Amino acid sequence: MSASIASPAPAGAARLTIRLVLIGAVLVLALLPLLNRLPPDSALYVSDFIVSITGKWITYAILALAIDLAWGYAGILSLGHGAFFALGGYAMGMHLMRLIGPRGVYGHPTLPDFMVFLGYKELPWYWLGFDHFPFMVLMAMAVPGMLALVVGYLAFRSRITGVYLSIITQAMTYALMLAFFRNDMGFGGNNGFTDFKELLGMPLNTDAARAALFYASLALLVVAFLVCTRITQSKLGRVLVAIRDAESRVRFLGYDVTQHKLFVFVLSAVLAGLAGALYVPQVGIINPGEFSPGNSIEAVIWVAVGGRGTLVGAVLGAFSVNALKTWLTTVAPDLWLFALGGLFVAVTLFLPRGLIGLFSKAPK
């Protein structure tokens, strides 16, 4: 694993090229909602579908960055990052449900439809506060962050690594899926949340809302990328790479490995939570399926395909695999899972450094 992964700091000229390409890519993405305003018969017109699906992929790219920070750099292969994404999504979902107010089918002044249907008399205590946007944002970060802190502390302190850690994180997301499927959890059970009306006073399902959510996601992707870059190019980034490659040696140098791993795992979970919060209003639904272990594994495959241990690779992987998925599930829906598995095997065998390995020279 160690020798095949690029070092965190590329050389000067290469770094400049990467920067220019990235700034160009962000500008191209930022143009999409503007081109959507052109008349539909224009050659440059971009459809609503493209704008909304690209906005969704941007949130996936943020999730991929989060996974890459933990896996590609610190060697923490989490197969449960979808849980952090879904928890952030549920926080946003609760906020959106509260904003529906009396416009629900049952017209109850405070209770969401599913609660009226299930016979709730009043709002459960853990729904309080979610009518405020800042509180929701805080919870979309704090809930995944706290979960990562507890699970991470117990696992890292006991020096659980490798496949055992992966299994624990997988079990975590599976357990949450089962819990959220239950109606008496107060999160809408099987159906989750949908029929959202508005966010920050802005009616959803309008061009303006689509564009606003798109730009918010793009802004978060840029910020997340800069934060991750700052970390991976600092001494902390080199400590993480050292932990990935020779964990016990790092301890003998006097580093508290548990602290470093917890830092990166919690930060990664917070990023995934924010990504999930931006994902939900763009797709208009959140249900327990988002916790399914398959989602987490798929996200890990994006990172592997793009190139783990490089932040650009993670983003590239999220976009390219999802583009392939969108195309393939339209032309041959039955083939998708085979293609995904085949892709993972092919990348592991022939492109161990991922797509990014095609563009950069092998390390010296």
Add this chain to the structure above:
Amino acid sequence: MSDEISPPLGQGKAAKPVLYLDGVSVVFDGFRALNNLSLVVDPGELRAIIGPNGAGKTTMMDVITGKTRPTAGVVRFRDHDLTKLDEATIANLGIGRKFQKPTMFDALTVFENLELALKAPRGPFACLRWALTGEARRRIEAVMEEVGLSARAQDRAGVLSHGQRQWLEIGMLLMQDPELLLVDEPVAGMTDQETEHTAALLVRIAGRRSVVVVEHDLEFVRALGSKVTVLCEGSTLSEGSIDHVQNDPRVIEVYLGR
């Protein structure tokens, strides 16, 4: 202790020992890897430890660095009880260790490996804010000079030769600025010239710090000119100068052979 060897650089014998092991035993599934072992290392002392395979040399280092917990006995570093502390805490107290198989971070450069080892705050936030000062850079460059790796500063550790890897790891030890260095088989796989160079380096390091060297190569141990402890079956068999232990009938019987 029949042959008295004056401690290097005239450190007083009365000084409190840096490392103090008394009655240390380690039992793995009934096998006694260490058996009532005692060892005292003075400040600034250079000590060589020899012994046949399975004598407990590496287990002794594991016990001192917190990797293995002793079944019984006292392990003290200055006033600290090492049996209660974890690896990172022990390393931060000032005990550095070089492993038998050179272990470093192959994806990082020589410079970056030394930078990670450099004595500095070790927490995640401190590492995030860390900026390489001129002072730190000079220290790293001085150590690279000392271990002869200046020309390889920007090369990945993974591409170094075996001898160079041994040296890089010794360099990482020096960056930690430890009071006590535990050096496990530093000249394994080195040429004669490299071996000589390493002996000179370790002699230079001792005096400022205490150094415990585990080695098989008796010529190398002779070149160190230090007190020698012979381990056998987990306890001390003989202790003294190299000439003394080489002439000790018990040592000849179990180790040197005849």
